[in-house]
Structures are given as C-alpha cells and as structure tokens.
Amino acid sequence: MRLLREAVLVAGKDLRIEARSRVVFAQVLPFGGIVLVLFAFALDPDRGLLPRVAPGLFWIAVLLASLLAVSRAFAIEADNGARDGLRLSGIDPAAIFLGKTAAVVVELLALEVVLGAGVVILYDVRVTGGPALLLASLAATTGLAATGSVYGVLAAGLRARETLVPLLVLPFVAPVMLGGTRAFEAALGGVTSEAWPWVELLGVFALMATTIGVLVFGPLLEES
Amino acid sequence: MPVASIRSAVCLLGRFPALAGADLEVDDGEIVLLSGPNGAGKSTLLRLIAGLVPLHTGSATVLGHDLARDRRGARRSLSLVGHETFCYDDLTVSENLRFAARSAGRSASAGDESLERLGLARVAGVQHSRLSAGQKRRLALAVAFARGPRLLLLDEPHAGLDADGREVLDGIVSAAPAEGRTVLIASHELDRARALAHREVAVVAGRTREVAAVPRRSSAP
Numbered sequence: 274m275r276l277l278r279e280a281v282l283v284a285g286k287d288l289r290i291e292a293r294s295r296v297v298f299a300q301v302l303p304f305g306g307i308v309l310v311l312f313a314f315a316l317d318p319d320r321g322l323l324p325r326v327a328p329g330l331f332w333i334a335v336l337l338a339s340l341l342a343v344s345r346a347f348a349i350e351a352d353n354g355a356r357d358g359l360r361l362s363g364i365d366p367a368a369i370f371l372g373k374t375a376a377v378v379v380e381l382l383a384l385e386v387v388l389g390a391g392v393v394i395l396y397d398v399r400v401t402g403g404p405a406l407l408l409a410s411l412a413a414t415t416g417l418a419a420t421g422s423v424y425g426v427l428a429a430g431l432r433a434r435e436t437l438v439p440l441l442v443l444p445f446v447a448p449v450m451l452g453g454t455r456a457f458e459a460a461l462g463g464v465t466s467e468a469w470p471w472v473e474l475l476g477v478f479a480l481m482a483t484t485i486g487v488l489v490f491g492p493l494l495e496e497s
Numbered sequence: 498m499p500v501a502s503i504r505s506a507v508c509l510l511g512r513f514p515a516l517a518g519a520d521l522e523v524d525d526g527e528i529v530l531l532s533g534p535n536g537a538g539k540s541t542l543l544r545l546i547a548g549l550v551p552l553h554t555g556s557a558t559v560l561g562h563d564l565a566r567d568r569r570g571a572r573r574s575l576s577l578v579g580h581e582t583f584c585y586d587d588l589t590v591s592e593n594l595r596f597a598a599r600s601a602g603r604s605a606s607a608g609d610e611s612l613e614r615l616g617l618a619r620v621a622g623v624q625h626s627r628l629s630a631g632q633k634r635r636l637a638l639a640v641a642f643a644r645g646p647r648l649l650l651l652d653e654p655h656a657g658l659d660a661d662g663r664e665v666l667d668g669i670v671s672a673a674p675a676e677g678r679t680v681l682i683a684s685h686e687l688d689r690a691r692a693l694a695h696r697e698v699a700v701v702a703g704r705t706r707e708v709a710a711v712p713r714r715s716s717a718p
Contacts, residue, residue, distance in 0.1 A: 363569075
C-alpha cells in the first residue's frame, strides 16, 4: 500500500511539473506531429502506400517522441540537486520507478491520441478494431515508458545522457515496434483475431520491463 | 545508543580520499559543530551520514543503520540542508514543501507548518525558479523541517541568509534538542555556530579531532 501511495506521489509530482512547464505538449507533441507530416511528404507520390504503412509510421513517431519524454522525466531531477533530494526522501526506489513510468505513460497516451488523429487525417486511415488498438497502445506505451525509465536513470548522472538514452533504449524496444505495428496492422485491416497474439507479446514485454525496472532502479539511482 | 557513530571512515571521491579515517560520535539531542578549512571533508562527512556517498573502509552507523550494508535505511529520519535546495523549479514553494513532507510519510500540513515557521507564507504560491537566493536558502531549511527529521545535517546553513533568516535559523537550531532532534552543523561562521553548538569537532584533511575549547552551551535537554 505504501509503495502505491509513494508511486502516486511521484507520478503526481511529475505530472504537475509537466502541466506547469508544458514541455511535452509544447515540444514533444509538435515533434511527433512533424515526424508524421514528413513521412506524409516523403511518401505522398504513392497515396495508396500511406494507409498500409501508417501503423509503422505511427509507432516510429511515438517511439521518437517517447525518447524526449523520458529524457524530460529525468532532466527535471537534474536541477537544484533534486535527484539527491529524491534519494534522500526515503521513498522506495521501486515507487519512484513506478511513479515516473506512470507519468510518462499518461503523457505518451495523450500524445498518441493526438498523433492517432493526425494519422487518420493525414494518412487517410479508417479506424477499426478499437479494443485491440486500445490494449496494444496501453501495453506498448507501458513497455516503452518502463524501458525508458530504466535507461533514463542509468544515464541520468552522465554528461552525455541526451545522446546516450536513445542509443541505449532503441535496440531494446524493437519488440514494441514490431508488436505495436503488427497489432495495429491487423486491427486496422479488420482481422482483429490476428492482433491479439501481438497484444499478448506487448503485454509480456511491458510486464518484464516493469519487473526489471522495479528490481534494478534502486541500485541505478544510487549510482547515478 | 548514539545517533551517529563513525569509526576510521574512508570515503573516496574518484581516487581522492575526501575522508581519510574520520571518527565521530554524536549522541541524541546534541548540537555538534564541524569546523575546518575548505576541502577538509566536512560536506563529505555530512553526505556520508546521509548515505549519499559510499563508505570505502571503516564503519558508520546512523540511527541504528549500518551504512556499509544499508545506505538508505536512515534517510527517512534525517534531513540534509546542502548547497542546493533539492527542489523543483516548476513547483511552488508550497508544493515543494508538501511533496517533501509527504515523501517522508508525513501529512501535507507538515509542509504548511514548515512554511509558516520559516517565514515563507508570503511566497507560498511562488515557483521555486522565481525565488531570490535568500528565499531559496529559507526554502531549503523549510524542506528539511517539513520532513520532521530526528537528525538534521546542516552544511553552511547561514550562507545566503539575511539577518532575519539567520535569527530564525538560530532559533530553530536552538530549539532542536527540546524537539527531539540532533543537529550536525558544518560552518565557516564559527562565532555564530559556536554559540549554538554543544561541542565542536574539527575536520582537517579528511580526519577529525575534538576541539579542546570549553563548550558554549550545556549538553542535551
């Protein structure tokens, strides 16, 4: 119960800071939008191709935006010795991990809603298979946020953290890209039954990433 | 049982021994002054006690927790006021204090009490990034008190405070033993700090020695 209360405390703090600074919505969201628009320009000569590759392009845009969101989640701990303050707070490191991951999940889900609308408009996609899309998004986003939080704290104390986080995270989230894209392709293609195995893969990945994060975040925070 | 017991402690910052065999024994309700030149190891000693730097060799027990095995155990019961505020720029004074209080397992109202005590009520709704340097120092102290610590570690607490702030700080430190707190102060403002302390320990080149001078105040309540 204490773990949950502390995780909510950390998530609330991070979301309050985001609501005040609006970095995710003023910078990360436009970044994701620009990525979608650039893909649309690049593939525009072949209009028939865009709806077919829309799931992959959507998840690439989300993945790139998630790197910024994760970096931001740990950048706020860099000023005024806040990271030392968090270590000194006595909050269970597992709760810090869960709280930070939850805050990134909320931010990314909001981002995905807007980017999803952009995909529908720009890529001429017709939405079908709602439940599969929702569950795939939730599981994939949790996996991205949990993996990002582990590597975010790993790189937090390093000078090259801005460039290191993408280098560390991208290879490990390949299953999210694959599972998210395949699940969306199946759901949007009207064969929802083929989406569920990919949703399950995303769920397993999210569970594994969260479990690993709970176990290793404390030692990584101490050494950051 | 002493609140902190440090024996032959060695702490390395990189390969430099910031503490090179430091000893310190602090009893419950004491106010102990750590004096010494810049770079002598005062801040490192406080950060060791707070569990922020690892113990290389020697032994250190703080509030019953062996720091060699468990650096996190004592943190919930202590506060460190260092050179930074440990606060978030985008949160207000009040929000930072409430977060500090709740993260230590206390109610949000403990943060509000600390706000009043440090004279920050007027800037309760102001974001940390908009505070003056002196107000930030007060906030750092308020954060420490909002946590209701048994052990208070103060690193140059008078630095950056105006006259009124210094009076408030001195009053709080003086009252600490009666409130069940133990205080360790590292300071260069020796006259002011000596007037508060029960005894003085000099830190020189990473080692400690008790100062022979007669204590200015009687010990513990």
